[in-house]
Amino acid sequence: MEHNTMNLTLKVWRQKNANDRGNFETYQVSDISSEMSFLEMFDVLNERLIREGKDPIAFDHDCREGICGMCSMYIDGKPHGPWTQNTTCQLHMRAFKDGDTIVVEPWRAKAFPVVKDLVVDRTSFDRIIQAGGYISVNTGNAVDANALPVEKEKADAAFAAAACIGCGACVAACKNSSALLFVSAKVAHLALLPQGDPERKTRVVNMVAQMDKEGFGSCTATGACEATCPKGITIENIARLNKEYMVASLTSK
């Protein structure tokens, strides 16, 4: 593969801990290969900072193949940066050119408080799942997997919703910091399958209630979440959630 190198200016959010006010710091990086991933560019910078006796930039990352959902940088005003349907760890430096200035911030949302630098606390997502994002089946209770056929179309749609990696980019992209795309993906995934049917009413009501409790904002249907989602989760799921929610509200006792 052809590659070139570039020199860049980075403006990165630094915040020592949750109580610190935080500020932007500017760094120059040079000889960055276009073949590097965005996080590898941060590795190079951090190695240099350590050698210079400075504190490296804390950021979350783990699998570095776009599936664990841990990486979470807000790059030039976009969660996960300029590419579509992509995570920060899969963003490569060929997306940038020599001389660029890149601004990097953490996710900003009341329900995702900053822990340090670019690291945020997303445990609110876990608590939303605890409120009902599951099917209540104990181990050992299952019938044969093929006992209940599922229409391919529905199975495919359920899979498309289940592809959510829980990164929180939808919240970070939303002007209201709404988590509705995340919640709706789970509601839709389970409501589309016959196995999820028995609990569909309580599930949607409880998950939405928990979402509100966590301090996420309301959905005003701008579609920023869908445009940002690294896994292409569509706002059709929000429509499904609204339908589920309405049915549940009208028919619950």
Next chain:
Amino acid sequence: MLDAKIPSGPLDQKWTDYKGHCKLVNPANKRKLEVIIVGTGLAGASAAAALGELGYKVKAFCFQDSPRRAHSIAAQGGINAAKNYQNDGDSVFRLFYDTIKGGDYRAREANVHRLAEVSANIIDQCVAQGVPFAREYGGLLSNRSFGGTQVQRTFYAAGQTGQQLLIGAYQALERQVALGNVDMYNRHEMLEVVVIDGKARGIITRDLITGKLERHFGHCVLLCSGGYGNVFYLSTNAMGSNVTAAWKAHKAGAYFGNPCFTQIHPTCIPVSGDHQSKLTLMSESLRNDGRIWVPKKQGDNRRPNEIPEEERDYYLERRYPAFGNLVPRDVASRAAKERCDAGYGVGSSKQAVYLDYAAAIERYGKGEANKRGLDHASKEEIIAMGKDVVKEKYGNLFDMYEKITGENPYEVPMRIYPAVHYTMGGLWVDYELMTTVPGLYALGEANFSDHGANRLGASALMQGLADGYFVIPYTLGNYLADEIRTSAIPTSHAAFEAAEKSVKDRIEKLMSIKGAQTVESFHKRLGKIMWDKCGMARNSQGLQEAITEIQALKKEFWSDLRIPGEINEMNFELDKAGRVADFIELGELMCKDALDRAESCGGHFREESQTEEGEALRHDDRFMYVSAWEYKGDHNWELHKESLDYEVVKPSQRSYK
């Protein structure tokens, strides 16, 4: 000789008999028994959910910000199960046999048979949880094939099977959290096992946000902390995957089984430069349809599409006509290395081979044209239809390849090269998954048990979930039934005190070195030694050199390491330093084990031991055993052996020709 406590009786009755006779704990007592689980991947999350459902008081720990991030999530291709939904001759016995043979006759028969038996229950359980496996138009589950088998027994969810299974287990776990049966500790790392009167009774953890050390009591401790492939620095593991929990257990008395058995996966995206931080796998499922080749001419610099068909060497199809591109991983990896070493490699580094989809695209395109009755479809139309089919099957993998390499795999063949992927070795466990420390268990990739010297594709997910959902709920009860009289031990106990102090001392020692070199630089150097001398091919001289080099590296590490920041704050460099320190010690043991095993088997290829055709040559007369290493002090281990007695399968020279 070590005793694995394998139940007596015929192979296919052992597990049934065990379940019928093992001790049980009544529900009222379960509520008083505390279980600690370290790691929340497939094994840990499924164990936490299953044990929570049973009524035990569970505490689960993970170093990530949520249990849903564990690296099981990255598994792509699928999960095996002996369902025989395809009516193609599959059975529990076949799955058992393929796994034993695939592991090159270095796995325990009884464990593998149990794994094959429970495999079908896993699929049932996952479907009931809402795991959206791929389906056919009739609404029933779809299957595909994987390496080392001749049946279609792999269930999948596009290229994201691990993700879907883990989310299923994670949701089951979160349900137990909501019900109050499981306490979940995110961003916590286990740094010591507490042993009291010879039994595992708890752990010391570090809160990775505040740096605070914590003591946790448990009547037993389950390690589900994954594999140690990151000892090679570059691997397909997540950046955080580490051996620390298993290594602490090892130093606390748990034997380490077959540490040198490492799986090098044949289809990964090649290294692009020194900056490389990890390698990305391209699923083995791609070998279902892709063809692997190199040019017939050495050093051929033409673009792949300019090399005519007759000048391509489809070396796997040539060498292994019966299995072709679907030979097991160890065989495929070595064959790729052989071609590249001989000067036939491709790409700028010449350390790559092609994985080509042109033939599959054309074949699928023709199939579509037939289906739609388009007798006169042009070549372009056929290719376009074929690309659509390939996109549906492997789209996410192709997209990933393009993002990383900047090349379009629908147009040019992918370049691939083997990379470290999985470790068959791990903590030695008996039939009940208990290590040599009573009350300390190891599940999933963290144990050594089921894959012998080479794991077959789509079997890691199967084993992780088998251990967590269907094995440990029985075997743990058999132990805890005798613990109902043990009340919770206060964490002010001297053993907790001492364990916490040793953790604290070690952290302070690491921080006080104040040298010049970074953790990352040491890790890279360790990885290079391991890859060069304990990688795809090993020999006696190289391994001895590696041991000396690693010992020197350890000295340098402990005298010239630089860790920035403080102890009592979020400090990723400090976290990593502790892990790399453990990897260095493990690396030495791996080389020692590889040196001891002077035979080739599965992924362990000793150059001194090969057939005339360059295939792995086992020596069953001398090496029909599991190596279980006991830690005796710095650079000092004692080898124990567990004899492998095959009652049903007759070990033979593995042939995929």
